[in-house]
Amino acid sequence: KxxxxxxxxxxxxxxxxxxxxxxxxxxxxxxxxxxxxxxxxxxxxxxxxxxxAVPVQKLPEPVLTADRYVSYEDNIRFPMLQMVFPTVPHGHPDEAALDALADVIGGGKTSLLYKNLVKTQKAVQAQAYQRNSELSGEFAMVSLNAPTTRLDSAEVIFRKTLAEFAKNGVTDAQVAQYKASTEAQLINGLASVQGKVSQLAANQTFFGNPNRLPTDLKELRALTKADLQRVFAKYIQGKHAVILSVVPKGKTEEVAAKDNYTASTANYKAPNYGYDGxxxxxxxxxxxxxxxxxxxxxxxxxxxxxxxxx
Structure with missing residues (x-):
């Protein structure tokens, strides 16, 4: 629009x-x-x-007072469910732990979401990720369902997966594996000239420090399973989320739940971004x-x- x-x-x-x-x-x-x-x-x-002049932007932390269900129709075959929790922006002290938590819950074939959704043939794909942007962040679980799996059933599995993590936690071995593979990716990303200059440019742009990589590595190496359990309790467990259903056109009855939120522009006033003159x-x-x-x-x-x- x-x-x-x-x-x-x-x-x-x-x-x-x-x-x-x-x-x-x-x-x-x-x-x-x-x-x-x-x-x-x-x-x-x-x-x-x-x-x-381009001043540094600040956003208030988003607060969800209830689960928000939203949906839309698209030209797709497989319905998709996404559950998103607001978290932290890029550079926050909890970023590394949230990244690791997303990997354990839905980062690969050994993850909980893969075990609970893909291995059981209820979904074609399932993953979790932590996205850190400059001003905000989000922890998301995504399921691309098999045509025979209802989205409300996928939501139940999402919540059971979180309950499973809350009960069993994470092992030292899982954390060590994540730390080793992530550090290898960071180092291997510097193998090319393009990788080096991209890293320098990004860190200068967002942090004013082109040589921030040692800080990232230090935070990664210091991660413990207690950190993952701490951020899980702080940002995910028992917290409200936005649940998005994407369904094939004409099949609105397949949404996980009826939409209960519509963004209102009645009292919205756009900021003055300085476009005049x-x-x-x-x-x-x-x-x-x-x-x-x-x-x-x-x-x-x-x-x-x-x-x-x-």
Whole structure:
């Protein structure tokens, strides 16, 4: 609906408001020097004028006073159920524990959701995940049901799965396995130049610290099963959730429960994002931006000597 209601001026204003060099992070990786990078950055980005100031945004913590059931119809064959609990944003001290909790509950073929839904052939897919965004976070359980499994039955299994975790908890071995595999993924993600610069850019953008990876590793290595049980009790156990049913078109009777919540815009007032009076200021260049820069000289690569040992 937002895209349908927008016009070309809305898109132009969005670009002018947010796409400025003061709201961007540039990372360059490869066989370069700091002096080279600064020279090219000044040439290609220096003439671009600053955009409007972008203050750090803050959102109040969401509070659910009851379970909210919502649904919609789509061109699908398999119905889907999603149960979502509000949690924490990216960088929160509980993020690592919630990530690990999601893995134990629905992260793979050894998880509780896989055992309770996929192995029993009640669902084609089932998973849990913790999504950490800049301003908010969510813990979700998702089931892509077999056509013979009702969504209300899947919801019952979701709740039984949570009760199972509450009763049995998690083992030290499960936590150790998660920590080892996650650390390996983090390290292997740095194997390529792209992986390195992406990590640096993301941490600079969201935390103002490009070298935040050691902090992430420290938090990961410090995880214990007590941490998982603590965040489960704090954010999931006995807490209200949003339960979304997605059903094939014309089959609204298959929803897990009748919708009991509709977002109201009656008292909503959109924030002033600063779109008024924006004007495009063209950069004054000393070169033609329409022409791609030519390639430099091929670097001389010193290949290590090849040796054999018998």
């Amino acid at each position: 937002d895209l349908d209601n927008s016009n070309v001026n809305d898109l132009k204003n969005f670009f002018l408001r947010w796409y400025g060099p003061n709201n961007a992070t540039l990372t360059v990786g490869g066989d370069v020097t700091a002096a080279q990078v600064l020279k090219y950055a000044e040439k290609y980005f220096g003439p671009i004028k600053r955009g409007p 924006l004007k495009y200021v063209k950069a004054v260049d000393t070169f033609d931006r329409s022409k791609q820069p030519g390639a430099g000289a091929n670097p001389v690569v010193k290949v290590p000597a090849i040796w054999q040992d018998k």
